[in-house]
Amino acid sequence: KKNRDEVGIKQTIFIDEIVDQYQRAALIVAKFDLDQWLNGKMLHTLFVTEARGIEKEIKTLNKIEKFKGEKEKQARKKLQDILYNYDRITADIDAILNKEENSEYVSFLYTHGRNFQKDKKNEKKKALETLIDNRCGEALGPICKYNVINAKSPTPSTILDVWQTTRNFFKTSIINDIKEKSGMIRRNRVTLACRAAVGGTFEAELIRDVQTERIEVLLTSGGSQADLIVSIDKLESIDNILKKPKEAIIRITDKSWDNPDQSELKIQANTAKPYFRYRVITASPCLFMAIVPADQAVKISQDIYKHYQEQFGKVTGRLPFSVGNIFFRRRMPMFVVLDSAKRMLNNFKRFSAYEAIRDFTVKEKTEKKGRKIRYTGCSL
Template sequence: RTKPEKDERCEICEERRRGRLTEWLKNRENTIWTDEVADVNNRLALLTLDFNLDKWLDGTMIGTIYSQSFEDWYNGKKIKKENNVEIEKDTVQLLKDFQVLDKIQPTKESIFSLLEQVIKNLDSDKKMAAGILNTFFQDVNIDEKSLYSHINNIKERIKADNLTKNNLATYLFTQNPSPARLYRIWRETEEFFELVVNEIKSNIYSYKWKRIKFSVDYNDLKSKLNSDQNIDDSPFIIKVEDLTPEDLLVFHDKNGEFYTIESLEKFKFGNKIGKEAVKEALSNGFKHLAPEDEPTKNLLKNGKNIQPSKEGIKVEEYYPFIEITKSPLSLRLIISALDSIKILELVINIYNKRFSKVIGKLPLNIRLLVSKRKFPLYVLLEAGERMLQSGEFKKPVMMNVWWNLDGMRNNEYYGFYPTKILKDDEKYTLDDLVPLSDGKTYALYPGFFDYDLLSATTDRYNISYKKQKRGGEDYSYYSARPYYFYQISQIIELWEILKNNLSSSKINYIEEILTGKLREWRNVSEANKDCVFRKFVEATLKDAFTDRWEKLRKETQDFIMNSALNGLLLDTVVLFRHIIKEKEAEENE
């Protein structure tokens, strides 16, 4: 959008900014300032959560959930009128009334046999066909007169010119994509994102972050400016003597009312830190007031001190994250980089509880991009759009189940999963759905997790993919990103093991040794390369862990070893040490 060269933003953007600012001034419990979100390392993160609902909204995944079980049908009862007397009969009795004398069982084989008779007798014996079909409907009665009407309705719903035992059984026993069901899916994902935001507020930030509001004599302030200029509704840098760091970002509303608009935990003044340090420093006044984009341009006359009113220095609370967009498909938040892992754990827990019956069918992708607080927001958002957006991340993967099957293994409605990948416009049938079982391969949608650090605006062009892995030479040698959604928990678990057993220097040692060896061997193609590298990794880990290695359980040793071999270990170190910059305790030296 074009704008006058002298203006900071165009008219429309200025109007939007003014609207956000007005709303914030009315209710400052939330924040609109990215600087207020940044952590003590001056880093923030763009967290994006995406649901892939394509195969739900077209009915494919809805059709993998049973609407009635075989036992429901077999044990069902219906009222039948005989000689003007209403009699309740079960399924077997109803079938016998229509001369179906086969042994009936609550199995797919029995059902297929019955439906073959329905299709076979649609024209030759409508009474029998209607009688058999009637047993599959609880609240609908089908007779000879209404048979064709129901058959045509079924064909229309499943979009089939011809009925087969398979597509008819699928229609009768699995859920159909009715408008009401599609709306419920839409509402479920929408409510999930609403719950995530609310839980971040109540669990992660039950103790809100603090900002400081302070007031100065407005006439005194204007009299000490170098020139008569409008300083209302603008951000400024003030420099406070002996405050570390000395630059403090503030917003001047009007009439001498100021608000700090950056996170305060990093500040120190004397023996005080955080908000107390800033409060104490402000009580001494300041002699430097500069526009945010010209921090060295002091607007105050030389040596003039601005003294905030001591009674006017007050502490406010706010939630340190910014909601960028929220819809049933996606949620984008600006969050503190250091808090990103806690928020990820929260998201995982909510997802696993709320969608426990459709894990592997309803994929959630998570994208995490970290940058310095002054990084251009539009570049951060653009980089986020480059992550996990290609069609390869919307396809199912043939894989084993990764979640606990207790409570799901024998679920009559949700415990069936597809065992093949569909072709275009194909839909699952009962033959494609089998009960969940450990060790069996299913066509699953695992969801993906990717992350990166943007140090320069050009870094966004490094985000590319090839065969569901990050493109680029460095990534192919040193990284296995992106990971499946469920592997986030493994990454967190691995980091807990590392930081609880190793010092920062030992973790750095492992990273340097493994990275160096991978770089050295990237062009080596000897047959025993993997075997030699495995021995090298084992020796490196034992050297770093020293006597702690033998104290670890065998399962933990194997987990660390496999993580070092498949790239998870290096990616974990990169995430925690270089991207979010979490500090490890040095007591493990």
């Protein structure tokens, strides 16, 4: 359940409010390779009915006219073992295809039929034989027919379920972890003594007496309020200056500021509004990107992997999943970070073709101007 105090709190859009105490941030990149699932190939690897679900099927038999009374007892006797049992499954399928006397009691488990009249038995048998022939083709082996009958079919609803499941994984489980690990920051919003003539984000200084702190100020053209954008390590100093807001001023130092008459803005009052210290770049069913504080990136990635194991452990090895972290300093141009993410995604695509599970690795790349960008990656 969400904390009521957190309802309505937005994620920040400013990198200064995301960086850690060392002025670093990290871009988390997570990707599912859904190609083989959306084309239906991997859906054939899923069992059509859970073993425990068979018991639910049997419990409904007494509600069906043809299975009331003795018929239900006979079916229960023939299907006592409800656990995954290879011998029982193969025997049941052979009974459908070969033994007319048993097909009435087992075919409903694999074809979901409810009408077991004698004139329908041959139709069911022919349908199963056609299905096996079409699916297996020339590769028909001793085990193929059992796999075909027990496998899920790639219907629009099952494909949509894959799409929605991975989307919810990113938009619910992962974002909740990011909120918890990244935490919140208070953004000071001050009321100015005059209305700003120019809107935008500008470099400035917050001054009271001998106390000075460099900030970025967000102004709205024609508005009397301004947001002070600072990193978390400056909050204590900013709070001290704003204890007496009417004695403080904002001095614009940005080179692009072209209004000398408003180079110093007086403050009348101050309020604070909380924001989450992360920013989601994209969150689709197959791709997730978010900027988080660098000191929390590895912990968040470990939680992502933990949730992947919990929710998709049964399809490990069949649902390729990759996670990577790109670490950068506050002044790093964002196009450089996103270009690194693009290269990382290309690596993920290459890794997903491998059968072995990849471990975390750390690499370092030096840009032309001496900037360094470090990234880690994990492909599962």
